[in-house]
């Protein structure tokens with residue numbers, strides 16, 4: 001039986017989105033890999049599934065699957081597309097939505113100009129999230145990669161990130177070193193590897209080698225993690241524009257213990273139907 005889907009993107013990070021509220025959608029890792037395949041499927045970085053909530057007070061449950069088929073905790077660009085999707089499909093009329101994710105609740109808000117802002121929650125640095133014995137100054141850790149020491153800020157935006165400072169993001173070894181960091185033995189659940197160039201105190205450039213998806217044109221949680229990492233190193237103000245390959249996001253963070261806010265676009269590219277049984 002064919003089911004409807006929407007093909008969406010947020011700053012070029014692209015998604016296949018299913019409505020699991022109106023009908024049950026059964027996805028397996030193998031089906032997700034096939035859907036995400038840019039030659040044999042629809043093609044996307046992540047598959048998103050909107051479902052009824054299981055938590056009191058939540059409006060929806062939002063599930064995220066990387067292109068490699070694995071279910072993950074959080075996706076920032078996806079959260080914005082999620083809002084556009086539930087509004088366009090008339091699954092809610094609310095502007096502010098309480099959303100259950102594997103990483104806990106998030107609270108996205110549709111803005112008057114069509115952009116979406118998301119309260120992405122409080123960044124975490126505690127040992128359960130950061131598998132290193134000793135914190136070092138400004139949350140920067142030494143990682144050994146190919147016999148060389150790489151300095152990275154390690155933190156969780158619900159999902160794990162390792163963010164490096166680089167002088168020129170265009171020349172950063174995103175696709176050579178990124179996969180090694182993603183699967184570095186220090187990260188048993190793997191990690192998203194970010195490369196941040198500081199332009200000035202209110203502007204950064206960023207590329208991210210995403211866990212389970214490879215380099216994407218934008219990573220929302222990666223943008224939040226990079227901004228927090230830059231703030232911890234004393235290099236950024238509390239409101240920053242993050243320029244990614246596929247677009248720009250606005251991120252603000254007042255400091256430790258406070259949530260990170262991210263604002264940016266959420267675009268529907270096309271809609272279609274697909275027979276999940278025949279994948």
Ligand SMILES: N[C@@H](CCC[C@H](N)C(=O)O)C(=O)O
Pocket residue numbers: 013045046066072073074075076077078159160192210211212213216218219220221222
């Ligand atoms: N593209 C996303 C992050 C998706 C999940 C990530 N690859 C992970 O495995 O944690 C974003 O916009 O945040």
